[in-house]
Amino acid sequence: MNFLFFAELCRKIESIKGRLDTIDLLSNAIREVECPDLPIFVRLILGKPFPDWSPLKLGIGPNLLYESVAYVTGRNREKVLSTLNSVGDLGRAVEEMLESKSQTSFFSEELTLAEVYSSFEAIAQAEGGKSQKERLRIIQRLFSVATPLEGHYITGILLDDMRIGVGEGNLRDAIAKAFDVDSGLVEHAQQILNDMGEVALLASQGKEALSHVRLHLFHPVRMMLARQGTISEVIADAGTIAVEYKYDGARFQFHKQGSTGRMYSRKLEDVTNSLPDVVSMLLNATDHNLILDGEVIAIKDGRPMPFQTVLKRFRRKHGVADAVEAIKLVPNVFDILLLDGEILLDQSFSERRKILTEVLRDYATPQLVSSDLIEIEQYYHQALDNGHEGVMLKLPNSRYTPGMRGKDWVKIKPEVDTLDLVAIGAEWGEGKRAHVYGSFLLAARQDDQLVPVSRVATGLSDEQLTWLYSTLKDEVIHSEGKMIFFEPRIVFEIGYSEIQQSPNYEGGFTLRFPRFVRVRDDKDIREANTIGDIEERYLTIHPELR
Template sequence: MKYLSLAKSLEKLEDTTSYLEKNSIIADLLKETPSESMEMVVRLLLGRVYPAYVSQETGIGLQQLKKAVGKATGYSADDIDDLMEDIGDLGDVAEELTREKKQVTLAEGTLNVEEVYKNIHKLPTITGKGSVGRKTKTVDKLLADASPIEAKFIIRTVLGDLRIGVAEGRLRDAIAEAFDVSPESVEHAYMLTTDYGKVAKAVAEEGGEGLEGLGLTVGHPINPMLAQRSEGIDDILERMDGKAAFEIKLDGIRVQPHKKDDEVFLFTRRMEDYTSMFPELEKPLKKALKSDHAIVDGELVAINRDTGKPMPFQEVLHRRRKYDIKEVAEEIPVEIHLFDVLLAGEKTILDQPYIKRREKLEEIVKPSDKVKIVEQKTLTNPEEIKNFQQQALSKGHEGLLAKDLNSNYRAGRREFAWLKMKAKAETLDLAVIGAYAGKGKRAGLYGSYLLAARDPTSGELCTVTKVGSGYTDEELEELTNKFKKLTRKQKPSEVNAELEPDHWIKPEHVFEVIYDEIQKSPPEKHTSKYGLRFPRFVEQGMFCDIVSGVIF
């Protein structure tokens, strides 16, 4: 398939703000896309060459891309910098200079989707001495054969910012429209695969039956099911017909262990691979999971080596590191507490009721010192529920989680089938939209960030809070380096904000933020009309199509 066909569709998407028109443009493109190119086209529509569960960056920055543009077009670095000052987007600069380029290649080729995809896909694998030059040369070769419009979107894809207003949620409706299936069936298939490329290919080849044939794959994480907040015991019993399963709610990192024969993987709620960070759990997980193939859900908890009690959430976060893993493992031992199972053997069971999944979990897990099953009771009496909650709190846990006995596992959804009874601070996932320059010992770094939640009615990202605490010095430096690449001179179009940060940031990442209370805020301060009391940073993750909007 010619890359030009895709580039022209991307340009149309950039030129319209209409939701329905964008859907039609994508649907028309997908209808014309050959099956063998479908996964690549869908991922390129999202401005990347990896599915959502793979956290991978190209490793080539703006300055290197400027060199590639200069090499391909024959223009100097000063020419490119001058145009950048006027235009502000290197993709647009590449388009203009390609249109007027001085250096004519001996034989301009016709780019196809596969060539563009594979060359960008291999950029992260180019490492070692001289890797920056080899990466630049790889992009330069693509640009040398590119038409102006192709050059624009090649550059934007490498940067991970197409600027066309297409997120994963929009693809659901476009795929449904293109192949005449229900949006719900497309969404369900995506929740199982976390890959709209794979979903689109399956439905293109086999229609609805292709979607039904998609299932969980060990080694590919899926979005976990999330819980809503409850108003208390009476609210829970009313919603769950007077009877529910109550599990102890642990204060740790949500994890999704996978087992395939002798291999074990450990993924987080953000679908990041943490396997290498917790090597001491590999053998215990292999032994505890009796099924050869399994995907389970649980919580990773830090344990006080003297008392045997769980440690605060912040302690387990110290285990997230690439170096000195063995030493820190000795200082901060961890346990995994499992509470659900999604796949056992070759059978996907997330559509079975909770009570059946719990039975299967107890069947396939042999508890040990490192791998345990979360304590659970089925209760109807409010006093018994209160007593169980007090027991959980006295052991150092957060509280209880109530689950509807007949509910299935809704991957990626926040449902009232799971309700939180917590005595500690809540958390929200909020989009990072701005940064403020640090002062004092934080000089030279971004010292705090402006965060927003998506308004479910307007779709805008409305400000909720500024967060300047909870970071380690190492995290502040890492976050500053990451977000400097995403700064914008102008406020992003999807952001609704009255506050003016020092730097606007493309909303591509979220912070999980812990807070004590949600309180009303005047709209001239926060456009969501709400703010957070004592917000603290917990961790950073990739921006999903849905940012927590429970405040609205």
């Protein structure tokens, strides 16, 4: 398949307003793609060349794009930035600049989908001291051969920011329609495989292929998520519930086969080499091949330490041995997904818990099973007294649903209400903070887009502002006066006193007295809260408006 066909399809999708029309267009296109190209096509439509669990990452920031486009079009960096600032979107700016490129093959080559994907693989695999130059060379070559329209969507994929409005939901339904299979089968396969490209290939083979998807060791799945709620409402709805500590740590998924163990973060990144001590603990705690779900916390003098302490270990690439001595980590396991080849996702939580305690000698999280409000509240306060965030309430008959935030797990904690929002822009600080970003523009998700809902300036220390500036300065895509806009990469946990309706923000809501709590390095931007979440919280306080 020519990449130009892919780019033209993306342009058509951008022009469509309705969800059903988008699904129709996608499903028709998917039917036309030959099998070797199908996984690539589907991944690139999502703007993600590699599955989340893959060790391959593009890791391209806007600055490398600026340099590549400047070289290919014969402009200097300032001219590139000027064009970007006037257009406001890097993909469209690249398209405009490639209309008059100088270092060009005059379109003598036609890019294929496979060739573009091969280039992405080469970028992700570049290592060593000359890796940056190699990545630059590959991107320059792509832009020199690409048509302006192709350059637009190559840019979107490189920056993980396609902006065509296609998310996993639309793609799931399009794949189901293209191959006449049930969308539930497609969704279930995606929950297990975490690779919509592979799911599409299986769907092309029929429902039997989708029905036989299995969990595989060392191929992590997304972790089940919890919603906020209250103890009384969960008891009223479910009666007897399982109650566990809610830890202020970092989620992990542990895979073991024989004497080999590997650990994955909430974002499905392999963190085995950063946490050799935790891996060793879990290897020694069981004789079975399995997949475990849990949370690791840092301990000092018998008390849990803050979340940021754990993240220092998760981020660690060098000096791991010293870090092991400095920061003691302890795993807390609360679920089991696979045991000796048997998939446990569809078994009830109570049955999975029974299996877990039978096969794991240590590190299973404490649990209370009760329907008594007073007893559960006492357990909740015990968790707080022990230095934990609160408790998790889990329905005993619930199945494990990877990546889903349903009603079966509920988190209870006493902190001020918080939202997980994506930092999409910033404004320069003033005075002693004039050299860093002083406030941040925050967005919630809506229909696979990011919609501004608030700004935050309070709660940020000078050290945090310095770190955020150094982290985000290479992600800038354009500026407007004192405002800087960058690629959405980081999730902020934001506390607030109240949600208010607001005509000043596109999402229709804003936060009263927003306060920065922490950076959620463990969360992908797809896990940020939605406008729907914010509206639901608002209507909970104002039921008369429902």
